[in-house]
Amino acid sequence: MSRLAGQVALITGGGSGLGLAILRRFVAEGARVGVLERDAGRVAMLNAQYPDAVLAVEGDVRSFADNARAVEAVLARFGRLDCFIGNAAIWDHGATLVGRSGEELERGFDELFAINVKGYLLGAKAAAQALIESEGSIIFTLSNSAFYPGGGGPLYTASKHAGVGLVRQLAYELAPRVRVNAVAPSGMASDLRGAASLGQQDQRIMDTRSPEAISAILPLQFFPDPEDFVGPYVMLASRADNRTLSGVFINADCGLGIRGIRHVAGGLDL
Ligand SMILES: NC(=O)c1ccc[n+]([C@@H]2O[C@H](COP(=O)([O-])OP(=O)(O)OC[C@H]3O[C@@H](n4cnc5c(N)ncnc54)[C@H](O)[C@@H]3O)[C@@H](O)[C@H]2O)c1
Numbered sequence: 001m002s003r004l005a006g007q008v009a010l011i012t013g014g015g016s017g018l019g020l021a022i023l024r025r026f027v028a029e030g031a032r033v034g035v036l037e038r039d040a041g042r043v044a045m046l047n048a049q050y051p052d053a054v055l056a057v058e059g060d061v062r063s064f065a066d067n068a069r070a071v072e073a074v075l076a077r078f079g080r081l082d083c084f085i086g087n088a089a090i091w092d093h094g095a096t097l098v099g100r101s102g103e104e105l106e107r108g109f110d111e112l113f114a115i116n117v118k119g120y121l122l123g124a125k126a127a128a129q130a131l132i133e134s135e136g137s138i139i140f141t142l143s144n145s146a147f148y149p150g151g152g153g154p155l156y157t158a159s160k161h162a163g164v165g166l167v168r169q170l171a172y173e174l175a176p177r178v179r180v181n182a183v184a185p186s187g188m189a190s191d192l193r194g195a196a197s198l199g200q201q202d203q204r205i206m207d208t209r210s211p212e213a214i215s216a217i218l219p220l221q222f223f224p225d226p227e228d229f230v231g232p233y234v235m236l237a238s239r240a241d242n243r244t245l246s247g248v249f250i251n252a253d254c255g256l257g258i259r260g261i262r263h264v265a266g267g268l269d270l
Pocket of ligand 1: 012014037
């Protein structure tokens with residue numbers, strides 16, 4: 001396991017769920033990893049668990065200064081940056097257009113887009129120069145909601161669709177020096193929270209979804225763990241295994257595209 005030997009990655013939201021699973025696998029593959037994470041306890045846990053291979057920095061992806069500080073800390077400690085992984089995001093717990101007030105949608109839009117879209121843009125901006133120098137890559141975590149309705153409400157679905165545009169435009173702008181791609185997972189057991197502006201900051205995705213309900217809508221019919229999604233990240237980050245992919249979306253969604261998301265609540269009850 002040394003497909004990423006010598007490489008340095010920076011992951012946002014690396015303290016939990018999918019980001020933590022990617023971190024563990026990247027370290028096992030020989031990489032050193034920086035993390036930008038807003039939860040102070042998770043930052044302390046990572047720095048204690050991985051004193052040599054990981055450097056976790058506390059901060060918020062909505063702030064360009066925090067993104068820049070994380071990149072500077074990684075360069076100071078590890079000397080280079082090969083891969084930026086935009087991953088920190090929040091959900092909307094399926095908040096619907098008709099079920100929420102106009103003011104809630106206004107606030108919810110600003111919060112979801114600030115974290116899920118602006119956070120990725122600002123992280124890419126902070127990392128761009130170092131990635132151009134290393135001829136590295138960017139990987140964004142999107143979602144089945146980047147392609148299909150029914151995996152959230154209009155706020156989350158629109159924010160993940162916006163990520164598709166970000167990948168395409170950055171892949172266009174940063175070629176030929178930097179490859180830009182995305183992984184779009186399906187549901188999994190994580191700590192994914194809702195929007196504070198919608199009163200959902202303490203609500204986890206698995207509080208309102210069951211493993212049975214998720215596996216029932218997935219053609220492959222099982223409930224994935226975060227670890228089940230990390231293989232595509234290793235492949236996209238690896239220089240040996242990925243010389244050719246840029247502007248590509250890996251739909252790691254247990255086959256959802258075969259028939260879309262069926263049999264979940266969310267339509268108008270007429
Ligand atoms: N859980 C799912 O079912 C699912 C499905 C598809 C896609 N995803 C995507 O996977 C990615 C990772 O989410 P997860 O499910 O592992 O959730 P998670 O909550 O377990 O992990 C996200 C991490 O990001 C951090 N974070 C959140 N907002 C932040 C901010 N503003 N600044 C810095 N750090 C912040 C959190 O503290 C947390 O440690 C997200 O992009 C999410 O949209 C998740």
